[in-house]
Amino acid sequence: MRLVVVTGGTRGIGAAVARRFTDLGDRVVVLGRADCDITDEAAVAEVFDRLGEVDVLVNNAGVSSSAPLAKTSLADWHTQFDVNATGAFLCTRAVLPGMLARDHGRIVTVASTAGRTGQRYTAAYSASKHAAVGLTRAVAAEVTGTGVTANAVCPTFVRTDMTTATINRVAETTGRSTEDSERVIARMSPLGRLLEPDEVAFAVVFLAAREAAAVNGQTIVLDGGGVQA
Numbered sequence: 001m002r003l004v005v006v007t008g009g010t011r012g013i014g015a016a017v018a019r020r021f022t023d024l025g026d027r028v029v030v031l032g033r034a035d036c037d038i039t040d041e042a043a044v045a046e047v048f049d050r051l052g053e054v055d056v057l058v059n060n061a062g063v064s065s066s067a068p069l070a071k072t073s074l075a076d077w078h079t080q081f082d083v084n085a086t087g088a089f090l091c092t093r094a095v096l097p098g099m100l101a102r103d104h105g106r107i108v109t110v111a112s113t114a115g116r117t118g119q120r121y122t123a124a125y126s127a128s129k130h131a132a133v134g135l136t137r138a139v140a141a142e143v144t145g146t147g148v149t150a151n152a153v154c155p156t157f158v159r160t161d162m163t164t165a166t167i168n169r170v171a172e173t174t175g176r177s178t179e180d181s182e183r184v185i186a187r188m189s190p191l192g193r194l195l196e197p198d199e200v201a202f203a204v205v206f207l208a209a210r211e212a213a214a215v216n217g218q219t220i221v222l223d224g225g226g227v228q229a
Helices: 012-023 041-051 074-102 123-143 161-174 178-186 197-208
Strands: 003-007 027-031 056-059 105-110 148-155 219-222
Touching (some): 003 041, 003 074, 012 027, 012 197, 041 074, 056 074, 074 105, 074 123, 105 123, 123 148
Parallel strands (some): 003 027, 003 056, 056 105, 148 219
């Protein structure tokens, strides 16, 4: 039985990921905000020391907001980098030595298509997700030739509370209904619809599979074909 840790696992994508691993018979530990502040170095070290040998880490915790660059505050910039990038760094750093010592482990980071492209009004979010993808690739380079892999998934808009907030902002700004605003968001990818959390969870579980040992340093884009490798 593997020990799987999912950050930001209490709802949305994280909850779907946790369910998938549980269904596979893994022991799953979900870390929500109440369990661990992943931006706090000491808190992360304490939690992972207590957990012991982690076989799979899913860096899923994330935050987002949108604003033109000129209206993006430094506080908002730091918040998104702290959670989306630094949190993934701290958790990855906590589990990597043990994985390398055992010559086995899977690290999967939930990034975003915003981590592969630039989008208007998302400077802080896009930059932090690019950082998360860069972290994944750097870690993958370090573990090349071992039994450890590091990969990322980059979904388009997913039906989560975060996307609902985005849809509501579009509705408030444009005067459209929430239904029309969702259609506007959905048309931003060739998929033409929102992803469901379980679709992202499927990709995460695939990358964490024992059979995926040859997949390392990759970003799987889930948007219907808009972002090409």
